[in-house]
Amino acid sequence: MTATIEGLTTEQVRAATRDGRANVPVSGSGRTTARILRTTVFSFYNNTLFVIGIALLALGRYSDALVSVGLGIVNAALAAFQELRAKRQLDRLQLLAREPVTVVRDGEERTVSPVEVVVGDLVRVRTGDQVVVDGPLVTGGRVEADESLLTGESDPIPKEVGDHLLSGSSCSGGEGLQRAEAVGADSHAGRLTIAARADTTALTPLQWRIDLVVRLLILLVLLMSGAILAQAALDGSTVLRFVQTSAVLSGLVPYGLFFLIAVAYTVGAARLAGRGALVQRTNAVEAVSRVDVVCTDKTGTLTSGRLALTEVVAADEAGARALLGTFARSVGSTNATTAALAADDTLPGEPADVVDEVEFRSSLRWSGITLADGTSLVLGAPSTLRAALSDPAGADERAVRQRTDQGLRVLVLARGHGALRDAGGRPRLPRLRAVALVALADELREGVTDVLTGLAAEGVAVKVVSGDDPDTVAALARRAGLDAPAIAGPRLAPLDGDAFDEAVATHGVFGRIAPEQKEQIVDALRRGGHQVAMVGDGVNDARALKRAQVGVAMRSGSSVTRDVADIVLLDDSFTTLPPARTEGRRIISGVSSSMYLFLSRVCTQMLVILTVTLLGLGFPYTPTQVGLTLFTVGVPTFFLTMWARPEPPAEDLLVSLARFVIPVGVLTAGFGTAIYAFLYRRVTSGLSGTPFPRAVELFEQYTGLTYGVDADFVEASATLGAQSGLSVFVSTSALILILLLQPPHRIFAAWRPVSSDRRPTWLALALFAAFVAVLLVPATRNYFGLTAPDPPVLPVAALGVLLWFVSLSLVLRYRVLERVLGLAARPTVGP
Known part of the structure; x- marks a missing residue:
């Protein structure tokens, strides 16, 4: 199709539109709504929860259904909401404005929408207009194009007849006609929009560790569930007991960790909002704390x-x-x-x-x-x-x-x-x-020098990446306190592989850098094992922001950059970065501490269930009894996360967790199983032969069965008494673990040094008082399926807690696990 000064005819425009050669905006992002719902809501684990919940509801066990599947469903809904919100934000992203443009058609100028421009159209470009398509200047003499948002070049670029104008740039001087050659997704703006909309969601190190732990536990639970449910089927268990057992086993997966980390990210984002930073990707609060290289543009950022x-x-x-x-x-x-x-x-x-x-x-x-x-x-x-x-x-x-x-x-x-x-x-x-x-x-910018000095003190390297002259950029970097060797983009262009990576590693200032080179620099740093944050304000920074682990945009920057950024600095101030890093470290410290409690509970319950089942003493938990972990684990982990102090992220978190969780799980399960077995045999023998009338009366109230009439009265009573003693012991020991993780006195300092923060101690005491109230109030006691704190349940559980604490303190203090495994113990106290 050949365009003349007459422009296209109406029929030619219609033909081009039918052929798909119109300037249609890029639509859609990388992930569809169906895919998001499939991966967040209808995962294998959630589907299992749904089936169990429906079965419990069908059996009229509403409280069991709420306790066993409620948290997982809430977490799935929260994850889906966040993913869909991010998708909507990316789908709204557009590089081009929507103001009408002037085209020449049938020999006369007409005003049309940018989406109506087709290949071959002659588009009038005037001072102040945004260029909406790619193509050469065909008439009008010299035009000056402002490509600063696209290339980072701050000075206008003179364009003669025959030179190409890029969509997304603007005309800063002159006037002429441009022939449309690339439109829509094929144009420069279209390609940038597609790159900006690409889904680059990645797990942070903490999320990756939690995901790994949960996947391993799901595998163990599946293996264990298969054996236990098969045995229950062979023993002829009722449908209700079968479903309740399934609910308890599914509850072993610490899905609450995902919920906890989502809440922690949300609270962290709210705190940063008060400091002038809008967090658009929740896990960016954590990711920014792990950054060891900050790449920043010059103009508009420094x-x-x-x-x-x-x-x-x-x-x-x-x-x-x-x-x-x-x-x-x-x-x-x-x-x-x-x-x-x-x-x-x-x-x-x-x-x-x-x-x-x-x-x-x-x-x-x-x-x-x-x-x-x-x-x-x-x-x-x-x-x-x-x-x-x-x-x-x-x-x-x-x-x-x-x-x-x-x-x-x-x-x-x-x-x-x-x-x-x-x-x-x-x-x-x-x-x-x-x-x-x-x-x-x-x-x-105000505070830039202090921020760069602080980052250097923390071992964070800063690299200035700009489209301006490298000498000018280097001089400005020196004014900001950053004295580093400079290199120009044309010198980087012929390098590849190790040579390119070496140049990026050894230089701190980069000038005359094209937008694609910014992305390549970020990639090179990531290949070198660095955690990278990219700070920018122009469209030319958008792709690099997407490639970095953390993309940071200035509020005064382009709308595209703000939309793709993980964090937006509302005050255009670098001084928000240090508080963001501190908040991220606080979250990591808090969630890491919470993992000790979560995994200790899971390890204990798994071992107790396996051991008691192997002993043939019934099933040790009901779904509502497992719900007690809301007091002993759920509430403490929330507050421990909120109260945590910022600490540098530990790279050996999984090793530290193993060193704590394995001894705690083994000892707690060992004592818990002993208490369960003792009480089970004690109640069985007490109700056999000639039982005490008072004991018969109490257990008839607890179980709803009648002595001498219901054949399973003794077994149900023994199971209930043993479960009550086990619940008292496990719940109390879980609260003591809070004191081991945040010791108020040296008697508790077997794992960590004494803490000056007394809030965890008061929390543990308050939760213990709430648990006592649960045991004393008949309504709550019946809800959780427990007996009153009468002998022999209470004395046996209390003695077990005392012996457990002494044993665990010795094992942790003297690193018995490492000695047994032949590993050298650490010379200092603490994980």
């Missing part, structure tokens, strides 16, 4: 995007400052330079009458005004003005270079009496006399 006057070098500095102030306040077309000068209170000078003005363009590299008295003032690049100066020494190269090496932007202010245009009205420089060298600096 700097505010504003300029500040630093020096005026002139023989008559006072006169030069007044003239500079007059120039800045008189121009009609302002830019970043003149705006900074006009706002500078140290520059005197009032607006003057202007009879002619040449606005700044990158192709000119200067701007000027002619005043009513015929005086012309010009401000421009030294290299451009030097040829027009009557005294070239006024733009001395050595003086200019000395300042540019410091990262300063150097301009020359000059004056003359000639016109600023030739006979054809085109801008030209008259003979000028240099008035002053003007040095301006990019304004560093």
Whole structure:
């Protein structure tokens, strides 16, 4: 299809639209709603819970159903909500604005929506317009394109007829017609949008460890369940008992860990919101605490995007400052330079009458005004003005270079009496006399230097990655306190493999970097085993933000960058990063501590169930009795997570968990099984032969069965009494574990040093009081299927707790597990 100055005809446009060559926005993200629901809600584990819950409801066991499957279902719903929210956010992401554009069709200009532009269309591009398609400039002469959001290049790029304009850029000067060659998903903006929408969700190290532990436990539970349920079927257990056993076994999976970590992330995100950071991916709160390399753009991140006057070098500095102030306040077309000068209170000078003005363009590299008295003032690049100066020494190269090496932007202010245009009205420089060298600096964001110093003290490397000149970027980095070798993008381009990775590792400043190179730099750092955070504000940073473990965007940046970022700095302030790292470490410390309680409970229950079943003493738990873990594990882990202190993440968490959980699980299960077996035999023998009338009366109330009438009265009574004693022992020992993890006194310091935080101690005492109330109040006692705290249940359980605590303290304090396994014990106390 050939486009002429007449543009396309209406029929040609219809044909192109039918053929799918219209500028249709990219739609959809990497994950579908069905896939999200399938992986979060209808997983194998959740499906098992659903089946058990439906069976319990059908049998009228509503409380059992709520206790055994409620938490898993809530957690699945929470996970699905978060995933669907993230999908909706990505689906809304669009790089292009939706303002109407002008096209030439049938020989006349028409206003259409950007989505109606087709391949071959002639699109009118004017100053201030966003370019919506890719294609060459075909008429109109010179156009200046602002590609800063796409490439990071801060200066406008001059475009001649035949040069390509990229969608997503904007026209900062000139006017012309562009022929649409690439539209929709094939355009530059479309490809960037697709890359930005790609699903890059990844588990953090803590989530990965929890996921691994849960998967291993699911496997063990499945193996154990198969054997136990097969035995129950062979023994002729009732359908109710079979379903209740299944519910207890499924409850062994510590699915509450996922719920706990979700709550911890949410609370952490809420705390950071109060510090000026919006967390858009919940696990980013943890991920940022593990970062050891921060890659950051320069403009808009390290700097505010504003300029500040630093020096005026002139023989008559006072006169030069007044003239500079007059120039800045008189121009009609302002830019970043003149705006900074006009706002500078140290520059005197009032607006003057202007009879002619040449606005700044990158192709000119200067701007000027002619005043009513015929005086012309010009401000421009030294290299451009030097040829027009009557005294070239006024733009001395050595003086200019000395300042540019410091990262300063150097301009020359000059004056003359000639016109600023030739006979054809085109801008030209008259003979000028240099008035002053003007040095301006990019304004560093408040707190940047302190943040970089703090990150370096923590061993976090900072790399500045920018589209600007590497010398300028390096000089600015030095001003911020970062002195590192610099390398330019063209030098990186021919490198690959190990050579590229080595260059990335050894340099700290990267200039003239293309957007795809930013992504490659992040990939190289990740290949080197680093945890990377990418900080940016432009569209050119979006792909790198997606590739990094943590993407951080400035609120003042592009909407695309904000949408793909994991964290958005609402105040555009780097000072939010240290609190974010601290909050992440607090979460890791809290969830790690909670894992000790969760896994100790699981290990204990698994071993008790196996041992009691092998002994042929019935099943040791009912679903409601397992619900007691809400007091002994659920509530404590929540508060321990919220109260945790920030600590550096431990890489040997799984090893430390094994060193604690295995001794605790084995000893607690051992004592628990002994208590269960003793009480089971004691009640059985007490109700056989000639039982005590009072005992018969009590167990008839507890079980709802009648002595001498129901054949399974003795077995049910023995099981209930043994379960009550086991529940008292396990629940009390679980609360004591809180004191071992946060010791209030050296008598509890077998695992960790004494803690100054007394809140866990008060929590353990309060929960113990609540548990006592459960035993004393008939309604709650009956709900959890327990007997009253009468002999022999209470004395046996109390003696068991005492012996258990002494044994466990000795085993943990003297590292008995390591000695048994032939491993060297650690020289210091603590995991």
